[in-house]
Amino acid sequence: MRGFYSGMNQDDFVTHMKQVRKEEEKNGTPMFMGIPDHWFEKLKWRCRNGHISGMILKSEVAGDLCLKCGERVMMTFPEDSEG
Numbered sequence: 713m714r715g716f717y718s719g720m721n722q723d724d725f726v727t728h729m730k731q732v733r734k735e736e737e738k739n740g741t742p743m744f745m746g747i748p749d750h751w752f753e754k755l756k757w758r759c760r761n762g763h764i765s766g767m768i769l770k771s772e773v774a775g776d777l778c779l780k781c782g783e784r785v786m787m788t789f790p791e792d793s794e795g
Contacts, residue, residue, distance in 0.1 A: 754790050759783040764794045
């Protein structure tokens, strides 16, 4: 069984992430640069192929990359899972 978010395309996921952050802010969660503080306690990253990891490949040329497929990644929330 795949995770709930693995079926979303990148645009839908970005929209969902904005809604999640807005809810956190509305609930009074401490924020840093628009991201809830507690997300930084256990960093997780997601690529467009749905891979989630706590580790990424830092590249000066291509940015932050997924270790499984090499796609660019974006920070995700701690509860996110692949399935």
